[in-house]
Amino acid sequence: MLRSQEKKWMLCVLIISSIIWPQISFSQQVLEVDEINFKHTDTKTFDEAQLKDATGLSKNNLFSRKLVEGDIQKLKKFYFDNGFFDAAVDTTIQINDEDEEASVTFIVTERKRYKIDSIQIGGIENVPQETLAKIQKIKTVSPGDFYNKTLLLQQQNEILDTLQNNGYMNARLKLDSGTIITRINPNAVVKLQINLEGTDSIYHFGTTEINIKDNVYGLRTEYPREEIVYREGEIYSKNRKLDSERNMAKIPSISSAKLNPISVTGDRVNFSADIILNKKNELTPFIKGANYENRFYLGAGIRYLNRYFLSQNQTLMLELEEDFHSTDINRTEFSATITKPHFIRRNMIFINRLSIGFNNVENYKNYFLANLTTLNYFIAPYTFYNNAYVDLNEELIWIKYDTIATGRQTQFNSFIGLTLEHDNTNNLLAPSRGFHHSILAGVAGLIPRIAIGILGKNVFYSQFFKTYTLNKFYFPLAEKDNMVFAANIKIGDIIEYGKGENLVPVQPVFKFFSGGSSSLRGWNAKENGILDNKQEGGTFLFEGSFEVRKKLFPSSEGFLKNLSAAFFIDYGNVWETHKDFRFSQIALAVGFGPRYDLFVGPIRIDLGFRLYDPSAPDGKKWLFDDFKNIFKEKFAFQFGIGQAF
Numbered sequence: 001m002l003r004s005q006e007k008k009w010m011l012c013v014l015i016i017s018s019i020i021w022p023q024i025s026f027s028q029q030v031l032e033v034d035e036i037n038f039k040h041t042d043t044k045t046f047d048e049a050q051l052k053d054a055t056g057l058s059k060n061n062l063f064s065r066k067l068v069e070g071d072i073q074k075l076k077k078f079y080f081d082n083g084f085f086d087a088a089v090d091t092t093i094q095i096n097d098e099d100e101e102a103s104v105t106f107i108v109t110e111r112k113r114y115k116i117d118s119i120q121i122g123g124i125e126n127v128p129q130e131t132l133a134k135i136q137k138i139k140t141v142s143p144g145d146f147y148n149k150t151l152l153l154q155q156q157n158e159i160l161d162t163l164q165n166n167g168y169m170n171a172r173l174k175l176d177s178g179t180i181i182t183r184i185n186p187n188a189v190v191k192l193q194i195n196l197e198g199t200d201s202i203y204h205f206g207t208t209e210i211n212i213k214d215n216v217y218g219l220r221t222e223y224p225r226e227e228i229v230y231r232e233g234e235i236y237s238k239n240r241k242l243d244s245e246r247n248m249a250k251i252p253s254i255s256s257a258k259l260n261p262i263s264v265t266g267d268r269v270n271f272s273a274d275i276i277l278n279k280k281n282e283l284t285p286f287i288k289g290a291n292y293e294n295r296f297y298l299g300a301g302i303r304y305l306n307r308y309f310l311s312q313n314q315t316l317m318l319e320l321e322e323d324f325h326s327t328d329i330n331r332t333e334f335s336a337t338i339t340k341p342h343f344i345r346r347n348m349i350f351i352n353r354l355s356i357g358f359n360n361v362e363n364y365k366n367y368f369l370a371n372l373t374t375l376n377y378f379i380a381p382y383t384f385y386n387n388a389y390v391d392l393n394e395e396l397i398w399i400k401y402d403t404i405a406t407g408r409q410t411q412f413n414s415f416i417g418l419t420l421e422h423d424n425t426n427n428l429l430a431p432s433r434g435f436h437h438s439i440l441a442g443v444a445g446l447i448p449r450i451a452i453g454i455l456g457k458n459v460f461y462s463q464f465f466k467t468y469t470l471n472k473f474y475f476p477l478a479e480k481d482n483m484v485f486a487a488n489i490k491i492g493d494i495i496e497y498g499k500g501e502n503l504v505p506v507q508p509v510f511k512f513f514s515g516g517s518s519s520l521r522g523w524n525a526k527e528n529g530i531l532d533n534k535q536e537g538g539t540f541l542f543e544g545s546f547e548v549r550k551k552l553f554p555s556s557e558g559f560l561k562n563l564s565a566a567f568f569i570d571y572g573n574v575w576e577t578h579k580d581f582r583f584s585q586i587a588l589a590v591g592f593g594p595r596y597d598l599f600v601g602p603i604r605i606d607l608g609f610r611l612y613d614p615s616a617p618d619g620k621k622w623l624f625d626d627f628k629n630i631f632k633e634k635f636a637f638q639f640g641i642g643q644a645f
Contacts, residue, residue, distance in 0.1 A: 031063035034101035041109045045082075049478055051106070053554060054078040063102040068093070075106060083147035085183060085190075086111040114147050117189035121159065123174070123196035131166045135159055147190055152179070156194060163199060164238040169261075169269060170198030203236040206268035208259070212275045217253065223313055224248045224257065224275060227346065236269060244273075250341050252307040252315040253278055280308050287600065289641025290323060293508065293537070294516030295525040296640050297323035297331070314340040333357030347378040362535060370395040389419040394447060395509075411460050412451070413507060417442025425474060429601040430643055432484045436472040441465075444510065445498065452502055460504045468492035468541075472645055482551045488645040489544035493578050496539070511537030514574040514587070517638040518645065519543060521570055521608030522589030524636050529574040530585050530615065540581055543572025545645060549595070562597035568606070568644070573614070588612040590623075593638070606638040 038051050055071040072089045079087035088109040095102050119141070124132065140155035141148065156173065163171035173179065173196060180193040208228060210221040227247035230240040241259050248257035255278045263270045282305040290297050301321030309316035317337045324330045335355035343350035351374040359366045373392045379385055397411045417440050425434030445463030452459065470490045477483040492512050496505065514534075515523030520543070531538050547568040553560035570589040575581050593606035609630065610616075611623045620626045623634055 031095065031100050031102040033057060033061045033063050033104065034096065034099070035103040037103070037105040039105055039107045041107060043110045045084075045110060045113070047478075049482060049554075051075065051078070051108075053482070055106075057104060063104075068104060071106070075108065079108070079110065081149035083113045083115070083190075084110050085114055085147075112188040114183065114188050114190050116141060116143050116145050116147055117184065117187075117191050118143055119192045119194070121194045121196065123199050124163075127163070127168075127199055131162065134162050134166070138162070147181075152192070159194070159196075161238065163196070164236075165240075166237070167202035167204070167235040168199050169203045169236045169238075170201070171196060172198050202267065203264075204268050205230045205232055205234045205236055206263075206265060206270040207232060208271045208273055209262070210273050210275065212277065214277065217277065217280055217308055219253055219275075219277060223251055224254065224273060227251065227342070228273075229346075233268075241271075247342075247346060248273065248275065251313060252339070252341065253280075253313070278307050281306055286321075288321070289600070291516065291518050291640075292323070292331070293526060294513040294519050295325050295329065296517045296638070297325045298641075299323040309338065311340075313342065314338060329361060331357060331359045343375070349376040349378075350374075351376070364399055366397050366399040368395055368397045384422050385420045386423060387421040389421070390417075391419070391442075392416045409460060409504075410458060411462075411504065411507065412448045413444060413461055413510075414447040415442055415444040415466070415510065416446065417466070425472070430597070431472075431474045431486075432476050433474050435474070436470070438470050440468040442467075444506070445503075448502075449498075457502065460502050462496070462504055462506045462510070463498040464494050464496045464506050464510070464539075466492070466494045466510065477548070482554045484549045486547045486549060486643070486645065487545065490541065491543075492541040494539035495578075506539065508535075508537050511539060512541035512574045513537045514541070514543065514572065515636075517604070517606065517640040519570070520572060520587055520589045521568065521591055521606050521638050521644070522610035522613075522634065522636055523587075523608075527636075528587055528615075530580060530582075531574065531576060538574040538576050540575045540578040541572070542581065542586070543570075543574075545570045547644065549643075564595045564597070564602070565592065566595060566604075566606075566644075567592045568608075569611075570608070585614040586612075587614055595643075601642040604638075604640040604643065606640070606644070608636045608638060610634040610636075 038048055055074055057067055057071050075089045090107040092105045138158045141151045160171055177195050182191040228244045245257050245259055255276045257275045259271045259273050261269050262272045285302050288299040299321050304318040306316040319335050322332050333355055337353040340350040353372045355370050371394050375390045377388045393415045395413050399409045419440045421438040423436045425431035425436050443465050445461055448461035472488040475485045477485050513526045515528035516525035520528050526535050547566050549566045551564045571586055573585055573587050588611040589608050590611045591606055591608035595602040595604050613621055
C-alpha cells in the first residue's frame, strides 16, 4: 500500500517538474532581440520607424518579458494620444534557442480614429474682448481635426501664453479638471473642455530689485537694470519678463539672471532680479574645424578670456591658433578681440578683432596684419530680416611668391560690407527645420585709395563691388526629425572697377572657389571651375546642394545613437566673370557619407563622385562614360566638422 502511494507521489512530482522546469530554464536563458516587427490587423496609419520610436525595445537589446509588456502599454498610449482611443495591442514571440535570440511582433488593431467635435474654454468669461480675440485666433487644433495630444498641449500653452502676456500672471489650467475629453463612440468624435483659473485679476509690473550674488567684482546694478525692457506700471507680460532676463544674461560678466516675484501691492507685482556672475578670467584650450578657400583645416589653440576688460560691460579675448590642412598648406594666427554688447543701444553689439599671422599656401606665402570691425544690429524677431551687420575689414599683407617673375609684393586691402540676415532654423550645429537667408553687398578699395599717398607707390590694392546671397532650407521628413531634407543655393558676383598703376586684380582671399568639403564634393578643394587657374578662384559663383540626412539608430542608447548618414547631390560652378556663365557648364556631384555627433558638432566623412564634369573631354563628361577611372579621376574623399551647410 505504501509503495503504491509513493508511486503516485513520484508521478505527481514528475508531472509538475515537466511543467515548471522549462519555465525555469527559459527564465534563466539570456536572449538577444533579433527582430522587431509590427503587424496590423485593419488599418496602418504610422510607419515602422514611428512605432519603434514609441517603444523601448530595440535590436540587440537583451530580451525581457517585462520590457515587452511595458512596450505594449507605450504603444497603446501612443495610439491613444493620436486619437485611437479603442486601439488594441498584442504580441507574438518567437524563440531561436540555437542562436539565443528572440523575435517580437507587435499586433496592432487601430479601430476608429476620433476627430474633434468641439472645443470649449472655461474660465475666460471676464477676459476683455481684445484678449479674447487673440485667443480665438489660435487654431493649432480645430473642430474636424483628428485628436492629437501634442497639438492639444501646444494649443493650451499658446492660450496660457496669450493670457500671461496680457496681464493674467496667474493664468493656468485647473489642477483637478484642466482638460476634459468626452468621447461620443457612435460618431467617433470627442468634445474638448479646457478649464482655466487665475483669470480674475490683471496685474502690472511693480518695482524691480537687483540682487547680485557674491558680487566680488563690484558689478554696478545700473548695467543689468538698463536691460529691463518693461517699465513700472505696465501691464504684466511674460514675454517682456523673459526678454529682460535674456538681455541681462547677454552682459559678459553675468552668467544667469532670473526675475522672481517677491511681493504684490494691489495689482502691482514687485520683482527681484537674481543674478549670478561669471568668473572674470578664463584660460582654455580649444579645437575647431574651419574652411578657408573651400579647404578644410583642423585647428587647435589656446584662448584667454577677460569678461571685465576696462569696463564691466565688455570682454577681451586673446587666441593663439594653428590651422592645419597639410604640411604644405597651413596657417598660424594670433588675435585680440574686444566685444561690447549693448553698444549705444540695447540691440547693438560692437566687435573689433585685431590679428597677425602667417599663411602658407601652394604657390605663395604671406604675412598679414588685419583688423575687422563689426557692428551687429538686431532688428526684431517679427520682421523678415532679423539681423544687420556692417563689417569694415582692413588688411596689410606682405606676399612672397614662389615664382621669380613676381617675387615679393605688399598689399593693403579693405572691404566694407552690409549683410542682412533672416534665420528661423531650430539648431545652430545641425538644423532640422527652418530657413536661413543672408545677402551681402560691399565695396573694396576705398580706404587704400585715400591712404596710398601715405603708404607709398610700392603698395598695391584692389577695387571691386561684391554681392553674395546664401539660402538654406530644412524640412523634417519623419517624426522626431530622424530624417531631414536640406537644400541650399548660393550666388556671388565680383565686379572690378577703376584704373591705376597701384591697382591689382582682386585677390584670392575675396574670390569664389569650387570643390571641397562644403562645395561640390566630387572635387577636392579648388579643383573645379571654368577657369584658367582654378587655384586662384573666380569672380562669379552659382552653387547649391540637396541632401537627405537620416539618423540610423535613433532608438539606440549606446554608441550607435549619434550615428547618421547623408545622401547628397551638389551642383554649380565658378566662372571668371558673370558674362562667362553658361547653364551647360553647371557641374554635378553625387555621394553619401556617415556622420557622428560630438560636442563640437557632427564629424562628417563624404564620398563624392563627379556625376557631370563640364571641363572633362567629350566622352568623359558623365560619371559612367569612363567607368574604369571612377575611383581615379571622378572621386573625392571629404572630411569636415559640422554639416556641409
